[in-house]
Amino acid sequence: MTNNEHARHKARMIKKKQHIDQRIAAANESRGIIIVLTGNGKGKTTAAFGNVARCIGHGYHTGIIQFIKGDWPCGERQLLEQTGRATFHVMKTGFTWETQDKTVDIAATQEVWKAGKVMLSDPNLRLVVLDEITYVLRYGYLAIEEVMSALQQRPAMQSVIITGRGCPQALIDIADTVSDIQPVKHAFDAGIQAQEGIDW
Amino acid sequence: MTNNEHARHKARMIKKKQHIDQRIAAANESRGIIIVLTGNGKGKTTAAFGNVARCIGHGYHTGIIQFIKGDWPCGERQLLEQTGRATFHVMKTGFTWETQDKTVDIAATQEVWKAGKVMLSDPNLRLVVLDEITYVLRYGYLAIEEVMSALQQRPAMQSVIITGRGCPQALIDIADTVSDIQPVKHAFDAGIQAQEGIDW
Numbered sequence: 001m002t003n004n005e006h007a008r009h010k011a012r013m014i015k016k017k018q019h020i021d022q023r024i025a026a027a028n029e030s031r032g033i034i035i036v037l038t039g040n041g042k043g044k045t046t047a048a049f050g051n052v053a054r055c056i057g058h059g060y061h062t063g064i065i066q067f068i069k070g071d072w073p074c075g076e077r078q079l080l081e082q083t084g085r086a087t088f089h090v091m092k093t094g095f096t097w098e099t100q101d102k103t104v105d106i107a108a109t110q111e112v113w114k115a116g117k118v119m120l121s122d123p124n125l126r127l128v129v130l131d132e133i134t135y136v137l138r139y140g141y142l143a144i145e146e147v148m149s150a151l152q153q154r155p156a157m158q159s160v161i162i163t164g165r166g167c168p169q170a171l172i173d174i175a176d177t178v179s180d181i182q183p184v185k186h187a188f189d190a191g192i193q194a195q196e197g198i199d200w
Numbered sequence: 201m202t203n204n205e206h207a208r209h210k211a212r213m214i215k216k217k218q219h220i221d222q223r224i225a226a227a228n229e230s231r232g233i234i235i236v237l238t239g240n241g242k243g244k245t246t247a248a249f250g251n252v253a254r255c256i257g258h259g260y261h262t263g264i265i266q267f268i269k270g271d272w273p274c275g276e277r278q279l280l281e282q283t284g285r286a287t288f289h290v291m292k293t294g295f296t297w298e299t300q301d302k303t304v305d306i307a308a309t310q311e312v313w314k315a316g317k318v319m320l321s322d323p324n325l326r327l328v329v330l331d332e333i334t335y336v337l338r339y340g341y342l343a344i345e346e347v348m349s350a351l352q353q354r355p356a357m358q359s360v361i362i363t364g365r366g367c368p369q370a371l372i373d374i375a376d377t378v379s380d381i382q383p384v385k386h387a388f389d390a391g392i393q394a395q396e397g398i399d400w
Contacts, residue, residue, distance in 0.1 A: 177384075179242050
């Protein structure tokens with residue numbers, strides 16, 4: 001690299017740093033946020049658990065409600081529960097196509113939601129994950145008004161992550177950060193088996 | 201719910217289960233996969249770390265190369281390193297706009313990539329994360345041919361996660377699963393500070 005190129009790169013980076021520093025200085029509000037991870041792509045639940053790991057790594061406590069998914073062994077749950085700083089409530093009945101019984105699904109949803117409401121009022125929880133809650137909202141197994149109200153009344157510094165396809169617009173509207181995860185391709189569609197440690 | 205509604209729901213779920221079971225049966229190839237998490241939205245790195253947590257939870261070993269990001273305290277690293285099943289190599293120099301020196305950035309990239317190549321040839325690692333590698337590829341600090349060749353020669357059961365905005369097409373082409381994470385909105389743009397446990 002010539003001295004000239006070196007100087008030009010340095011000048012660009014100084015300008016970039018100024019811009020970034022200004023944006024950081026402008027962000028001066030501090031409160032818990034609502035993060036929505038939606039869309040049909042892979043990575044919604046894993047991103048939520050990455051955030052739980054991050055939070056626990058700093059010594060905070062977290063709560064996780066898993067709608068839809070059953071109580072089978074799952075790598076992240078095993079690891080995070082061991083830390084003593086992640087409390088899980090899992091809808092033990094599993095997928096709707098496994099129960100094949102709407103009454104059972106509704107009762108199971110209401111039961112884990114009861115635990116969810118307690119978490120959403122607990123100021124000791126830095127982060128609460130409502131994993132795959134969008135499905136039970138879309139099926140009408142849980143009233144969106146109840147969820148909205150619990151979210152709005154939660155402790156000021158508590159953040160919440162909502163995951164699942166087809167997130168209702170009302171939740172997107174009150175969220176602070178929303179990512180739409182789109183599938184470009186998926187190994188499963190190409191005939192590759194789901195794998196321990198990668199897919200569950 | 202009437203008996204009729206009940207029966208209709210059950211019939212729909214039986215059909216859905218058949219469809220899903222067929223798809224699961226059709227996916228009969230077993231090998232390590234390449235996952236690309238790209239796009240400008242939030243959740244790429246956190247999803248990668250969620251997958252590392254999952255993998256470790258099942259007792260597997262993992263390796264993580266962090267390009268771009270510096271050596272500051274970071275919740276997920278603290279937690280995952282403690283397990284003894286996650287090895288990190290971090291480009292300690294940090295963001296390009298912090299170093300403001302291209303020669304330093306290139307040398308730092310090459311150094312962590314050396315560790316990356318070792319990981320990509322280690323059959324004991326179930327999962328390797330190349331976090332934010334897309335940037336150093338776009339800047340030309342690392343040759344894409346080198347990365348492609350290391351990926352293609354890796355152990356058969358090793359999976360790799362590649363994160364970062366603007367992933368080069370060549371990597372998308374050889375990947376098995378690709379998610380494009382689009383930002384709908386971001387708390388930071390609304391003036392909310394980055395927070396410990398949530399953003400780092």
